[in-house]
Every structure is written in structure tokens, then in C-alpha cells.
């Protein structure tokens with residue numbers, strides 16, 4: 001059988017055939033007639049289709065743009081799949097029992113046929129504009145954000161007025177009269193990217209998490225079929241948004257609305273590419289259809305005020321509100337990156353409580369949390385609460401830096417534009433790969449590492465780049481993009497193509513990303529392994545590091561471009577400073593050590609107390625004899641400015657006991673004021689230090705190490721802060737033996753020592769700011785606060801969250817980091833309620849508790 005693109009006529013005939021074969025499952029109606037008299041067909045698919053309008057529905061629209069043939073082709077294949085598989089697939093039966101599919105395979109039949117028969121690159125419909133030009137861009141002819149234009153010849157001409165076209169008017173009327181539609185997917189090409197709907201402002205929307213997650217979960221299914229990952233992109237500034245699109249019209253009606261851009265060409269090779277695009281989208285569509293029911297009005301309500309209550313370096317406590325409802329439980333999902341799937345792979349808990357404690361997290365690491373309420377009986381789920389972001393605290397001995405290249409240190413150099421390359425830096429988005437026009441094109445960037453000590457030990461390093469646009473990556477599964485550390489001695493001018501081309505690579509870092517996994521709108525990360533961390537460490541001496549980003553360098557016959565565009569964060573092309581390339585480094589520094597000799601020692605038995613002697617064991621009456629030792633902690637560095645990384649007691653025995661019985665000796669960290677035998681027997685133990693040592697071990701070696709655990713190290717610091725000595729008791733554990741004594745060396749080279757390793761690092765955050773206020777200035781929200789006077793202050797960190805008080809600096813949109821005591825919410829709306837938080841931070845950084853303010857419109 002010939003498996004190539006179907007004509008509109010063939011599509012219509014296919015639908016009629018389906019109705020004849022499955023009359024209880026599918027109906028077809030004509031929702032309008034085009035300028036050239038073609039019917040606009042809409043199929044309704046549901047189990048017991050007569051009741052279809054009573055169920056929550058997914059609306060599918062395809063090929064609104066004439067040349068984007070995927071919409072029509074996918075629709076036909078999806079319908080075919082449902083009708084041929086529902087009988088033997090209980091999941092499809094369940095989906096079609098509770099959900100309805102409304103599907104318009106081709107919203108622009110005239111344009112589609114014109115594209116098929118005459119001009120393959122045609123985009124608009126076929127209205128006669130009366131001035132010698134033809135066509136209106138249907139996806140500019142809806143009412144939301146409609147812009148009037150007189151350029152009738154233009155490819156994006158939006159028509160004389162909103163809904164002037166029979167195609168847009170038909171779908172508008174259908175949507176207006178079907179308020180059971182909860183999800184709308186509009187299929188276009190190309191880019192392999194999801195574009196969720198907008199409300200034309202820079203604030204997050206309450207449905208934002210729903211739409212991103214719906215896309216991410218569809219992505220999961222796409223990935224299973226083809227290994228491909230689509231982008232999810234909703235981040236563009238309002239001025240760049242399209243006007244008058246169907247997506248925004250549907251969204252305005254309360255429908256989750258998403259444009260799906262499939263493939264890397266509008267009309268690709270059918271067998272090689274289109275068939276794969278179709279195959280990968282069918283399970284994704286099936287999933288999306290099953291979600292329609294979760295957005296009906298009678299579904300459980302969305303969880304409210306979902307937020308992090310508290311967190312440490314390895315745990316966090318999440319809380320939320322929900323109106324008392326015994327029929328509901330909650331599903332909690334956790335991901336390590338933004339815009340990842342929330343499904344069985346990321347479900348970490350189900351609970352009926354309104355709080356959850358997550359543990360065993362990594363320090364200094366970002367986590368993304370999601371929650372849904374689920375009805376116990378019907379299993380219908382609620383929409384998602386807005387997601388919560390958390391970066392766990394750093395470990396005690398850890399520091400971190402997020403480093404961005406300066407504007408003048410990042411750009412791309414292309415083979416065929418040697419004169420222009422200089423001007424790309426800090427201005428033009430990074431165009432990386434190969435095209436006929438540019439030749440080979442590299443991204444290049446230098447990071448200033450001077451804020452990291454040259455002797456630092458890198459614990460983690462990750463480079464992140466934001467793929468901005470993949471429209472010029474026009475070849476499916478072709479090429480991979482890799483980042484390499486460049487030998488700085490092999491290059492003197494990063495703006496010179498030849499030099500960049502010939503620069504010596506020290507090492508490619510992380511994993512190269514193949515074209516099908518470069519996701520527009522989702523950060524790409526390159527994680528360094530230990531070897532690569534060591535190389536970065538070696539660059540610290542130079543206080544900078546240069547990275548080269550490269551894609552494919554040759555093109556197949558007849559193809560003109562495989563270029564991926566990454567955001568620069570500077571210039572007008574991208575999303576602004578948030579989207580700069582970044583390297584995140586977690587590091588520690590080598591510890592210094594200090595050895596503290598014994599301050600006091602004594603041996604305490606029932607008979608007497610002998611100073612300057614350490615012995616322990618049993619007397620003839622089976623009574624214990626204790627050795628006591630203490631250390632002066634005043635030589636240790638300021639506990640607020642240092643962290644004890646390791647502590648142990650080193651002690652040698654000078655005698656041994658030959659006994660067949662198993663005698664063991666303990667070192668205890670104690671609180672002890674008086675030294676009578678009675679006092680020492682009733683001593684208050686802080687903790688054991690390390691493990692006991694057996695008499696056999698005492699016989700084998702003379703030097704022993706008793707290691708402090710985490711708790712004991714803290715107790716040691718507490719003693720230091722209080723100006724007290726650290727006191728220890730050694731004694732045997734067994735009581736079965738009488739009359740023996742172990743002597744411990746207390747003086748000289750082999751004398752007992754308290755050994756401490758520490759690093760200089762601030763332990764606690766600075767004070768929080770006070771007097772945080774908002775006011776409107778120059779039509780923007782301005783935040784002001786009082787300065788914190790402290791030499792260790794590195795800056796103030798300001799974050800915005802529309803839904804809840806941010807408790808950590810990463811839970812929301814970063815507005816500012818620096819030393820000013822004011823900032824503006826530059827892109828935010830003054831007409832929306834929201835929360836702001838200001839944190840102070842030092843050079844670790846430790847972040848203070850937030851100072852928060854609620855802004856009311």
C-alpha cells in the first residue's frame with residue numbers, strides 16, 4: 001500500500017468510511033464552508049458517541065497553515081489508530097469512555113490543496129483580497145491580540161477583521177458552543193517544540209504548570225517512540241508574541257491551549273521522517289486525550305498555597321492547603337530539571353496529609369515539586385498547583401558560584417562572515433552549527449573564575465545553555481552539539497574564526513547533545529565528570545576558562561542549514577539576562593589542621609585520684625578505673641568563620657593486658673565539673689567518640705584514632721563558643737575482669753592529642769533586611785529596603801512569586817542580585833497580586849531568612 005501524504009479529498013473520504021464502520025464511535029460534521037466551497041470537517045470520537053458532548057473533550061486542529069501537512073496526516077493516522085485498537089486495548093476504551101475527541105484534520109482545506117498542487121510553501125487560506133493578492137493567515141485572524149495590517153501580500157496578513165474568514169469563524173462557533181472542551185492542541189510544523197498559550201504578560205499563570213506538564217508528559221511518550229525530546233517554550237517577552245492566534249482565543253475561553261510544532265521541515269520525506277513524526281505523536285495524543293477529564297469543572301479542586309515550609313542541605317518540608325475533603329488524596333512529584341514529566345517515574349509520594357517531608361536530597365541542588373489532588377473513587381485528578389522550586393542548602397564545607405560570561409566575552413564566529421564576527425559578541429544570539437550562508441559557526445565564551453580560590457577542589461560543575469530557537473536546525477537526527485574546554489594559550493582572539501576553529505581542545509565536557517534532544521525553551525545541561533572537574537580545577541590558576549560550542553560542520557547534499565540558536569542573555573534577540581550561558585560550580589577548599597595537646601589528665605579510681613596519669617581498667621574489687629583527659633579549645637579559629645571538617649583523638653597505649661576475655665575500651669565526650677569517683681560514675685555523656693578498641697587491638701598497635709561524628713563535632717564547637725574545655729573519659733566496657741590496668745601516654749610526642757581539620761568559611765547567614773516596601777514608580781513596582789551594614793555582605797537577592805511567599809531564593813523569578821538597596825520589577829505587571837522576598841547573602845553564599853512583602857494591586 002502506498003503510504004504517502006493524503007489529499008484533503010482522501011481525508012474526507014477516510015472520515016466517511018470510519019463513520020460507516022464505527023457509527024457508535026465516530027460522527028463527522030461540516031462546521032463551515034471555505035471560500036472555494038470545501039467543507040471544513042470535524043470528527044467527534046467517543047465511546048457511545050451520541051453522548052460525546054456530555055464528556056470533557058480534547059480539541060485537535062491541524063493544518064491551519066497550508067504548508068504544514070503534519071496536522072492533516074497525524075489526524076488521519078490518530079483516528080485510524082483509535083478505531084482499530086480500542087477493542088483490544090482497555091486503556092483506549094477507558095480513555096474514550098471518559099473523554100471525547102473533537103478533531104479537525106485540516107482547518108485550511110483550500111490552502112492545503114493549493115500547497116499540495118501548486119505552491120508547496122503556501123501558508124494562508126485562499127481569500128481573494130481584491131487587490132491581486134490572496135490569502136489570510138488563519139492563525140492571525142482570531143480576536144485575542146488581533147492586529148490590523150494592510151499588507152495583504154504578507155505571509156502573516158491577519159485579514160480585514162477578527163474572524164473574517166470562514167475557517168476561523170467555524171472553529172470559533174464550535175468552541176463557543178462546546179464548553180466541555182478542556183484541552184486544545186493545534187498541530188503545526190516545524191521545530192519539534194510545544195508552545196503553550198500566553199496571557200501576554202511576564203507573570204506566571206495558574207495554568208502554567210498544567211500546560212508545561214501536559215507537554216512534558218506528552219514528551220515522555222514521544223521520547224519512548226523515537227528518542228526525540230521536544231522543546232517546551234513559553235518564555236518569550238510579550239512584544240514577541242503572535243497576534244490573533246487560535247491558541248490564545250481558546251485559552252481565553254478557559255481551555256488549556258498548546259501549539260505543537262512537529263518535525264524539522266514542513267513537508268519532509270514521508271517514509272524517512274513524516275512517518276516517525278506521526279508514530280511518536282500518537283501515544284502522546286492518546287495521553288493528552290486521557291487528561292481532558294482531569295480539567296472538567298467537577299474534577300477535584302487545585303491544591304492551594306503549595307510551598308516549602310523549611311529546608312536543609314538534604315531535606316525539605318512541603319505544606320499546602322486543601323478544603324477538607326475525605327474523598328481526596330494527594331500525589332507529589334519531584335524532578336531535577338524544569339519541564340520534566342510528572343508521571344509514575346517522578347511520583348515520590350501519595351498522602352492524605354497536608355504536608356510532606358522529602359529527605360536524602362543532595363546539597364546545593366535544585367528540585368522541582370508538583371502536586372495534584374486525586375479523587376479516591378473516580379481517580380479523577382485536579383489541575384496542578386503552581387510548581388515549587390527549591391535549591392537545598394550547601395553542605396557545611398561547600399561553596400557555590402554561578403558564573404556568567406561578560407557580554408564582551410560571549411558570541412559566535414562564522415566561517416563566511418570574518419568581518420562581522422566581532423560585532424556578534426554580546427549582541428547576537430549564538431548560532432551554532434553549519435549553513436550554506438554562514439559556513440561553519442561556533443559559539444565561544446570565556447568565564448571569569450576569579451571568584452573561586454585557585455586551590456579550590458571542584459565538587460560539581462555544570463554548564464547550562466538555553467536553546468532559543470531550532471527553526472534553522474532543519475535536518476532530523478543530524479549532528480550533535482558539544483562543549484569543549486579550550487587551551488587558552490592556543491587562542492589570543494576569541495572573535496577570530498580561524499583561531500577558534502584551530503584552538504586546541506583540552507577536553508569535551510559532559511555528553512554531546514544530539515539534535516533531536518536540543519529542546520527549545522528547556523535548558524540544556526552539560527554535567528562534568530570527575531576528570532572534567534579536575535581540568536576545570538586546573539584552569540583556576542588562570543582565573544578564567546574558555547568554552548567552545550560546536551555543532552555539525554558539514555551538510556548533506558541539498559540541505560541548507562543545521563544551525564541551533566542558543567540564547568546569549570544580552571542584546572535584543574533573546575529572553576534577557578536570565579538566559580545567559582552559565583557555569584554552576586560547587587567546590588570546597590583544602591582544610592587546615594591543628595593539633596591540640598593534652599591540657600589535664602588524671603586517673604580516677606575508688607581509692608584515689610592521680611593527676612598527670614592516664615590509666616583505666618579494673619581494681620581488685622571489680623570496680624572500674626577511669627582515665628580522664630581534657631583539651632583547651634581556645635586555639636581553634638572563630639567558629640562563626642570556620643567549619644570543622646574532621647576531628648579525632650589520637651592516643652597511644654603504653655601497656656597491654658594479656659587476657660583471654662574480650663575487654664574493650666571506650667572514649668566518651670563528657671560534661672564533668674567535679675572529679676570524685678561518684679561524679680565520674682554519674683557523669684553526663686555527650687557522645688561516644690568513634691568505636692571501642694579491644695584489648696587484642698591494644699596488643700597489636702599502640703596508636704589509636706577515635707573519630708568524632710557529626711554530632712560530636714557540633715558539641716565541640718559549642719564548647720569552644722562557651723569558652724569551655726573539651727573533656728573525655730576512657731574506660732573499659734566489660735565488667736567481667738578484675739585487676740588489670742591499661743596505661744595511656746599523656747605526654748610528649750606520643751601524648752594524647754585532639755586533632756582538628758577545618759576550613760575558613762562563614763557558617764551562618766547575615767541578618768535579613770528590614771523595612772521592605774513596594775511602591776509604584778515609572779509605572780513599575782519598585783522595592784526598597786534598608787541596607788545591612790556588614791563587611792561580609794556580598795549582596796541582596798530579590799525574587800518574585802505570584803502564588804506564595806518564596807522561602808528560598810530560587811522559588812520564583814529572580815529580579816535582582818547585587819548591592820543596591822532597591823530594585824524594580826521590570827517586566828512584571830502592576831495589576832496582579834504577588835509576593836516578593838529579599839535575601840542577604842555572603843560569599844559562601846549563605847542566604848538569610850527571607851524578608852517578604854505581599855503586593856496587592
Ligand SMILES: [Zn+2]
Pocket residue numbers: 065068188189
Ligand atoms: Zn503554523
